[in-house]
Each structure stands twice: as C-alpha cells, then as structure tokens.
Amino acid sequence: MQASIPSIVGQMIVFFIFVLFTMKYVWPPITKALEERRVRIAEGLAAAERGAASLKEASAKSDEALKAARVQAQEILAAANKQATQMIEQAKATATAEGEKIVEHANGEVARQVAHAKEELRKQVADLAVLGAARILKREVNASAHADILQDLAGRI
Template structure:
C-alpha cells in the first residue's frame, strides 16, 4: 500500500470518527456533564443556604435560650416574692390567732374568777345567815357562840371536800 493513500484513508477515518463522536457521542456526554455540574452547583448553593440557615437557627436558639433564662429568673424572683408574702401573711395570721386565743383565755379566766367569787359570796352569805340564825335561836352565851361558829367552820371544811 502506498503511504499517501494510507495516510489519506487514516485521516478520513479519523475525521469521520471525530465527526461521529462530535455529532452523536459528545452531546449526550456533554449534557450529562452539564447536568452533573448544575446539580453540584445547586448542591453547593443549597449547602451554603443551609449553612446560613444553620447559623441563623443557632443565633435564634441562643436568643431564645437567653430569653428563657431571663424568664426563668423572673419567675423565680416572683415565686420568691410570693413565698415571702405568704410567709409574712401566715406570721401575721398566726399572731392574730394567738392574740385572739389569749384574749379568749383572759376572758374565760376573768369569768371563772367572777363566778368563783359569786359562789364564795353565796356560800359565805349562806354560812353567815346560818350562823346568825343559830346564834339568835339560842341564848346569848360566848361559849355557845364559839361552839356554833366552830361547828359552822368544821361543817364548811368537810363540805368542800
């Protein structure tokens, strides 16, 4: 074979193959590569957006945690204030109850004392009346008077027991 004809045929085959590749093989490969490149760029953009969203979410979370801590401190402060108010009110109420109980006890003691005095006065007046009656019914004699009074005192001592 001739070198010129071989070279010419090889050039024709090469250009034919190049044309066939450029016409039928290259466009689908190029299309797949473009689609992949587009997907990669979209993925990178999405990753960047997600990164921004993540940093925003972290910042928002930090803000919300800070606000929650402040709210918790405020709630704790209010609870402590309410507890101290309840304690003060309970102490005041207890003092009032003690004062009322003391007042009632004092009134009961005064009443019992008055009642005891009244009963003693009744008993004493009854005793005096009985002694006077006995003295007047008997003849007037000092020894007899002494006996009567001793009997009354003796009777009164045993009546109490």
Template sequence: MNLNATLFAQLIVFGILVWFTMRFVWPPIVKALDERAEKVAEGLAAAERGKSDFEQAEKRVAEILAEGRTQVTDMVANAEKRAAQIVEEAKEQAVGEAARIMAQAKADVAQEANRAREALREQVAALAVKGAESILRSEVDASRHAQMLASLKQEL
C-alpha cells in the first residue's frame, strides 16, 4: 500500500469529518454550552440580587427592631410617668379625704362637747335651783347650810 494514497484518503476523510462536525455537531454543542453559560450567569446574577436583597432585608429588620425597641422604651417611660402621676393623684385625694374626715371629726367632737356642756349647765342649774329651793324652805341656820352645801357637792 501506498502511504501517500492512504494519507491522502485519511486527510479527505478527516476533512469530511471536520466539515460534518463543524456543520452538524458543533453548533448544537456550542448552543447548549452558550445556553448553559447563560443560565449560570443568570443564576449568579440572581444569587447576587438575592444576596443584596438579603442584606437590605437584614438592614430593614435591624431598623425595625431598633424602632420597636425605641417605641417600647418610650411606652415603658410613659407608663412609668402615668403610674407616678396616678400615685400622686391618689396621695392628693387621700390627703384631701383625710383632711375632710379630720374636719368632720373635729366638728363632731365640738358638737358633742357643746352638748355635754349644755347638759352639764342644765344639771348645774337644776341643782342650783334645787339647792336654793332647799335653802329657802328651811330655816336660816349656818350649820344646816353647810350640811346642805356638802350634800350638793356630793351630788355634783
């Protein structure tokens, strides 16, 4: 066999194979590779977008948490202020009520004292009248008068 003819035939078959591969096999492979590269690029872009969205969401969550903490702190401070205010109002009401009760009690005590004085005056007047009546009915005698006064003292 002739090496030149074989080599030439192999070159022709190789050329046909290269042409066939370039014409029918290579374009679908390149197309598939391009599609795959495009999908990978889209996936990477989506991953980057997801990463940036995640970072933004984390920032937003941190802001919301900080805002929530601030609101809770404000609410607690307002509640403490309101509680102190309620306590002060209750103290003021209690002091006012105590003053009113004390004034009422003093008035009641004064009334009772006046009643007792009036009753005592009436009793003293009655005893004085009774003593005078006794003195006037009996004869005038110093020893008897002293005795009567002593008995009146015991009655008082």
C-alpha cells in the first residue's frame, strides 16, 4: 500500500486531458442531439394536436353537412308526397266530374229516348185511334181533314 506522488500528478494530468476532451468532443454533440430531438418531438406533438383538432373540425363539418342533407331530403320527400296527394286529389276530382258528366249525359239520353218512345207511342196510339174510329164509323175518316183532332188526341195521350 503506497501513495506515489508522481503517479498522482501524472494521473491528474491524464484526468484533466480526459475532462477537456469530454467537454469539447463528447458532451456538446450529444446534448445538442438531445435538445434537437426534444424540439422535434415537441413539434411532432404539436402537429399531432393540430391534426386532431382539424379532424374534429372536419368531422363536425361533415356532421353538419349530413344533417343539412337529411333535412333537405326530408323536405324533398314531403314536397313529393304533397304533390302526389295533390295529383291524386286532382285526378279524383277530374274522374268524379267526368263520371258525373257521363251520368248526366246518359240521363239526358235516357230522357230523350223515353220522350222519343212516348212520341212514337202517341203517334201509334193516334193512328190506332183513327183506325179504330174509322172502323167504328165504317167510313174513312179523312186523316188530313181531321189532323188537328188527331193531333190533339195524340197530345192528350
């Protein structure tokens, strides 16, 4: 066991050389890299945060657009329904009117036919009456001379 002064002095010199080397060539590059990485990580985190924020914004925007589209679709659907109902109503009304018109027309026709038939019948009755009377009277009634009477008869029937 011995402490040797020359060794101590030599060791001290070596130590200071090592410290100076570390100070100049080891410490600065590594701490610089560490600091740069710290900055880069901070930037990356900030960018990620910005990305998340813009994603949130975009999703909110798309939600809004979706909602608006849904409302619009609802409106369009409602308008279409309304229009369809209207068209059906209109068609119904038209059909009803048409039907009524046809019925009316048919009624008119019936009435006319009935009147015509009545007229026919009346004429035949008049003819029959005249024929009957002529037979009864055994003489020929002048149809033209008694036309007004016959007409009157026919009108009464």
